[in-house]
Amino acid sequence: MLTKPRVPRSAGSVVHAALPLAAALAIGAWSTQAWAVSRALPRDDAGVVDGGAHTRGSADAGRADAAQAGVAPEVLEPAASEDGLLELPSPVVKPLPPVEVPDVLAPVIEAAPDSAPEEPLVPGGRPRAVLGTIVGLLSIMVLAYLGGHRRVLAWEERLGISQVITAGFPFVILGLVARSSPVAILTDDVLRDISPLLRLGLGWIGFVAGFRFDPSMFRGLPSNVASVVTLSTLLPFMFVAAACASCLALFSDQSVGLSDPVFLRDALILGTAGAMTAVSSSNRSSDSVVSRVLRLEELAGIFGLMFVGAFFRPQGSEVSWQIPATAWILLTIGLGATWGLLVHTILERRSEGSDFLVLTLGSISFAAGAAGYLLLSSVVVAFIAGVLLANFRGSYQERLRDLLLRLERPVYLLSLVVVGALWDVRDVRGWLLMPVFMVTRLAGKWLGMQLGTGAGQLTLAPGERRALGTPPLGPLAIAIVINAQLLYPGGSISPIVSAVIGGGVLTEIFVQLWSRRK
Amino acid sequence: MTVLLILVLTGLMDALDTFDVQGGTSSGVSLALGYLLLTAHFVGDLFKRAGLPRLTGYIATGIAVGPGVLGLVNEQMLGSLHLVNGVAVALIAMTAGCELEHHSMKPLLRSIGSISLYGVIGTTLLLALAVYVVRSWLPFMHGASVLAAALISTVLGVVMVAQSPAVVVALRDEMAADGPVSRTVLGVVVLADLLVILMFAVVSSIAKAVLGGGVDAVQTVRGLAWELFGSLSLGVAIGYLLALYLRKVKASAALFVLLIAFVIAEVGDRLSLDPLLVALAAGIFVRNATSAGDELYRHIQAPALPVYILFFAVAGANVHLDALTTVGAPALLFVLVRAAGLLSGSALGARLANAPSVVQRYAGFGLLPQAGLALALSLLFAETFPEFGVEARALTLSVVAINELMAPVFYRMALIRSGEANQAAAERSTGSMAPSKPLLPDSADLNAGASPPPQQRPTSD
Numbered sequence: 001m002l003t004k005p006r007v008p009r010s011a012g013s014v015v016h017a018a019l020p021l022a023a024a025l026a027i028g029a030w031s032t033q034a035w036a037v038s039r040a041l042p043r044d045d046a047g048v049v050d051g052g053a054h055t056r057g058s059a060d061a062g063r064a065d066a067a068q069a070g071v072a073p074e075v076l077e078p079a080a081s082e083d084g085l086l087e088l089p090s091p092v093v094k095p096l097p098p099v100e101v102p103d104v105l106a107p108v109i110e111a112a113p114d115s116a117p118e119e120p121l122v123p124g125g126r127p128r129a130v131l132g133t134i135v136g137l138l139s140i141m142v143l144a145y146l147g148g149h150r151r152v153l154a155w156e157e158r159l160g161i162s163q164v165i166t167a168g169f170p171f172v173i174l175g176l177v178a179r180s181s182p183v184a185i186l187t188d189d190v191l192r193d194i195s196p197l198l199r200l201g202l203g204w205i206g207f208v209a210g211f212r213f214d215p216s217m218f219r220g221l222p223s224n225v226a227s228v229v230t231l232s233t234l235l236p237f238m239f240v241a242a243a244c245a246s247c248l249a250l251f252s253d254q255s256v257g258l259s260d261p262v263f264l265r266d267a268l269i270l271g272t273a274g275a276m277t278a279v280s281s282s283n284r285s286s287d288s289v290v291s292r293v294l295r296l297e298e299l300a301g302i303f304g305l306m307f308v309g310a311f312f313r314p315q316g317s318e319v320s321w322q323i324p325a326t327a328w329i330l331l332t333i334g335l336g337a338t339w340g341l342l343v344h345t346i347l348e349r350r351s352e353g354s355d356f357l358v359l360t361l362g363s364i365s366f367a368a369g370a371a372g373y374l375l376l377s378s379v380v381v382a383f384i385a386g387v388l389l390a391n392f393r394g395s396y397q398e399r400l401r402d403l404l405l406r407l408e409r410p411v412y413l414l415s416l417v418v419v420g421a422l423w424d425v426r427d428v429r430g431w432l433l434m435p436v437f438m439v440t441r442l443a444g445k446w447l448g449m450q451l452g453t454g455a456g457q458l459t460l461a462p463g464e465r466r467a468l469g470t471p472p473l474g475p476l477a478i479a480i481v482i483n484a485q486l487l488y489p490g491g492s493i494s495p496i497v498s499a500v501i502g503g504g505v506l507t508e509i510f511v512q513l514w515s516r517r518k
Numbered sequence: 519m520t521v522l523l524i525l526v527l528t529g530l531m532d533a534l535d536t537f538d539v540q541g542g543t544s545s546g547v548s549l550a551l552g553y554l555l556l557t558a559h560f561v562g563d564l565f566k567r568a569g570l571p572r573l574t575g576y577i578a579t580g581i582a583v584g585p586g587v588l589g590l591v592n593e594q595m596l597g598s599l600h601l602v603n604g605v606a607v608a609l610i611a612m613t614a615g616c617e618l619e620h621h622s623m624k625p626l627l628r629s630i631g632s633i634s635l636y637g638v639i640g641t642t643l644l645l646a647l648a649v650y651v652v653r654s655w656l657p658f659m660h661g662a663s664v665l666a667a668a669l670i671s672t673v674l675g676v677v678m679v680a681q682s683p684a685v686v687v688a689l690r691d692e693m694a695a696d697g698p699v700s701r702t703v704l705g706v707v708v709l710a711d712l713l714v715i716l717m718f719a720v721v722s723s724i725a726k727a728v729l730g731g732g733v734d735a736v737q738t739v740r741g742l743a744w745e746l747f748g749s750l751s752l753g754v755a756i757g758y759l760l761a762l763y764l765r766k767v768k769a770s771a772a773l774f775v776l777l778i779a780f781v782i783a784e785v786g787d788r789l790s791l792d793p794l795l796v797a798l799a800a801g802i803f804v805r806n807a808t809s810a811g812d813e814l815y816r817h818i819q820a821p822a823l824p825v826y827i828l829f830f831a832v833a834g835a836n837v838h839l840d841a842l843t844t845v846g847a848p849a850l851l852f853v854l855v856r857a858a859g860l861l862s863g864s865a866l867g868a869r870l871a872n873a874p875s876v877v878q879r880y881a882g883f884g885l886l887p888q889a890g891l892a893l894a895l896s897l898l899f900a901e902t903f904p905e906f907g908v909e910a911r912a913l914t915l916s917v918v919a920i921n922e923l924m925a926p927v928f929y930r931m932a933l934i935r936s937g938e939a940n941q942a943a944a945e946r947s948t949g950s951m952a953p954s955k956p957l958l959p960d961s962a963d964l965n966a967g968a969s970p971p972p973q974q975r976p977t978s979d
Contacts, residue, residue, distance in 0.1 A: 134752075134755050134756075134759070136781075140774075140777070190784060192544075192598065193598065193600070193601035193784075194601065195544035195547065195598075196544055196547045196548040196551050196598075198544065199544055199545055199547075199548035200548060200551075203548075321536075321537060342523075342526060342527075345519075345523065346523060346556065349519070349520075354819075354822070354823035354824075355559070355823070357823065357824060358555055358556075358559050358823055358824045358827060359555075359556065359559065361552075361555060361824050362551075362552045362553075362554075362555030362556035362559065362824075363552065363556065364552070365548050365549075365551045365552030365555065366527075366548075366549060366552025366553055366555075366556060367552070368545070368548050368552075369545050369546065369547070369548030369549025369550070369551065369552055369553075370530070370534055370549055370552075371545070372543075372544070372545025372546075372548060372549070373534050373537055373543075373545045373546060373549050374534070374537055378545075410770065410773050414773075486544075486545075
């Protein structure tokens with residue numbers, strides 16, 4: 001999915017690269033101050049949040065600590081009320097209610113319980129387990145063999161499911177089956193063990209998307225492209241958000257409104273995922289208009305996720321930094337930019353082969369982990385770091401591109417196994433949302449393309465119109481909802497995940513059949 | 519610049535730590551994973567420049583950032599990274615199995631047997647004697663009868679003698695070493711691994727029975743037989759599947775090898791099998807009974823370095839330096855006794871087997887490193903004999919800590935002095951390597967290691 005050729009650097013691209021750098025420095029300075037404030041707040045009370053606006057505690061102690069930390073007293077003083085409450089600005093969005101992590105998600109979100117690891121099997125059950133292991137491995141081997149067999153490929157083609165297979169959806173099913181109670185290979189303990197893989201996968205997808213984002217590729221675009229991008233992003237976003245949110249409201253046993261933060265958040269997540277498009281082999285070339293439009297759509301998706309991550313933050317005892325939502329946006333950009341700079345410095349050191357793999361894996365894992373640790377989006381932070389790296393003049397560019405290209409698919413497919421294991425298929429709402437998601441998304445995309453191209457001078461070939469009008473759903477859409485699921489395990493996130501994964505499969509089948517008819 | 523990068527990464531970790539969420543969550547583990555990979559890699563570089571093994575740098579990183587010192591990687595994060603240990607053990611054992619090619623090992627078998635007998639079993643007895651003699655220094659032995667003291671001394675002798683195939687494979691790769699010393703050492707540590715597991719099962723059962731714990735002998739023998747023969751049988755079956763996959767399917771073979779390592783690590787524990795034995799048997803089978811040995815070796819090496827770095831760093835983080843403060847003196851004594859026993863015993867064994875002089879002089883150094891098996895046996899000893907409590911565990915963990923840090927340095931020197939360092943790379947560049955000998959990957963400075971986390975059943979390293 002990465003683009004190979006790159007246009008020569010110019011002063012413009014250097015400016016593009018320098019801007020985030022300057023922003024990062026400013027944000028770095030600012031976030032240091034914010035961090036100092038958060039440290040200055042009394043730690044034992046820092047987690048007690050009243051409506052997201054009040055932090056109880058000893059203000060005097062906080063001020064003393066702040067003075068020690070070198071923070072000006074006025075940073076804390078203006079909001080200090082008489083009974084020692086530190087008042088932070090009222091949030092734009094109402095605070096999210098506390099949620100309980102569903103059992104199905106617990107292994108990848110919560111810390112491991114203190115209980116002892118799983119007991120070994122009793123001797124009587126061992127031979128069966130050995131046999132099961134061998135049969136399981138044999139099955140995977142047979143599947144892999146059949147997957148590459150000519151006759152099977154021809155059969156997939158006839159059934160119109162070859163793209164579904166190529167997109168990796170069987171791996172979702174594999175994860176689902178492996179976690180189901182009769183098979184139970186992916187137990188909670190195993191899932192907990194491999195959960196960093198999911199974070200790494202999210203970071204990898206974000207990083208890859210960022211690394212292929214070169215602002216210079218948008219030079220020389222026809223003037224009408226802006227309206228195509230706006231409409232083909234905005235319309236599916238609105239259609240999906242409106243239709244799916246209405247369905248969710250119908251399913252809900254309580255009355256929900258636009259001011260309900262959970263409802264609003266879920267609608268935004270669905271809409272953002274719906275606006276995304278897969279970068280397929282046919283539209284991968286960086287020179288094509290379609291490819292550049294899709295890059296811009298990805299950017300919109302990243303912005304959407306960043307917005308949701310900043311304004312709909314989990315609150316409660318697990319959060320110790322109390323800063324406004326806009327500050328979280330700046331912190332997200334700052335973290336991504338700082339990490340991008342650091343990775344640039346790391347990769348600039350001469351390293352090859354396995355060493356380069358270690359540095360790249362370590363960098364992406366750290367970025368994804370740091371973002372997750374701060375309850376920010378791993379996809380967004382890694383994306384920003386990737387954008388920076390793509391626009392720096394580094395000797396590692398080709399090696400990094402090759403490595404990302406080589407490992408993109410294995411990392412993505414392994415992540416899909418974990419995604420499948422976390423997929424709660426028992427929720428009927430998800431199954432009902434699937435067709436709604438697919439239909440509204442495709443309708444929005446098609447209408448956006450028609451309106452965007454019809455109004456101006458942009459002329460597209462039939463293949464390009466098809467790519468923009470009936471596009472399949474890409475990894476970024478799945479990454480967006482999975483990332484949201486990790487950040488917001490409650491609410492309607494479970495049916496949303498079902499809708500996006502199932503909608504993705506339906507879309508692939510529909511697109512395949514549609515293009516064949518055409 | 520390297521030092522600056524390490525400081526910046528450490529500063530970031532410290533800053534993130536103030537966010538105050540539970541460190542064992544998946545994001546915390548992902549953070550720890552990235553941090554350990556990067557920092558251990560950089561520290562390994564620094565150690566290499568200083569003429570020390572890179573893997574010692576990885577271990578030192580783990581010690582420094584682990585719960586015992588800076589605490590940047592906490593216990594929960596370490597616990598969640600235990601899968602890496604299992605996968606690394608399986609990959610290392612498969613590597614070792616791939617190296618044990620029948621024709622090239624046949625001339626060395628006599629030396630291997632003799633060194634194992636005199637070096638490993640002899641040192642076990644020597645260590646047992648040393649513990650018995652200095653039992654008055656050991657508070658947990660106070661008041662024990664002569665028989666009880668003798669039995670516990672024997673068990674401790676077995677626990678402290680354990681070697682580390684992981685370090686041997688890692689250093690062999692890092693130094694691109696090849697020759698009679700490195701091959702003999704590899705054979706001995708693999709054989710010693712089996713011997714130690716057997717000896718521990720036997721002597722601990724006897725000790726438990728005599729000390730009044732009540733042991734079902736039949737049950738013990740059955741358990742042991744299952745662990746040995748079950749592991750070997752499953753290993754052969756997995757080896758067959760591996761070879762079949764490499765021959766028939768081929769696509770995404772590295773991924774399949776990783777999956778196999780993961781299955782061995784996970785299933786081994788649940789089935790009371792030894793993951794090292796399973797993987798070793800698989801590697802030996804593929805190398806000696808099929809034509810896919812070289813290919814398997816190549817696919818193992820592809821994902822190996824990151825797994826190995828994490829493995830050693832986690833092993834380092836599990837080192838209990840604090841134990842040294844309480845039992846430092848006796849631990850140091852036992853480290854010296856162990857070293858003396860292994861060096862002299864292996865020299866004697868090699869001489870009696872008419873091994874080349876270079877093997878007689880340097881093979882013993884390869885038996886000094888310790889990691890996972892010794893650590894696991896220490897923990898199992900504490901579980902089996904709770905009456906000897908924390909102090910006995912502290913003693914054995916201290917011995918492991920010293921050996922884990924110091925011994926790789928000596929083995930590295932031995933490989934250099936024996937002239938075997940860089941021999942594999944030289945053979946590869948001249949194309950003189952025998953077809954049966956696995957090719958080393960391009961980045962020949964891969965590093966391997968071992969150490970399962972606490973609270974796990976013992977598995978070899």
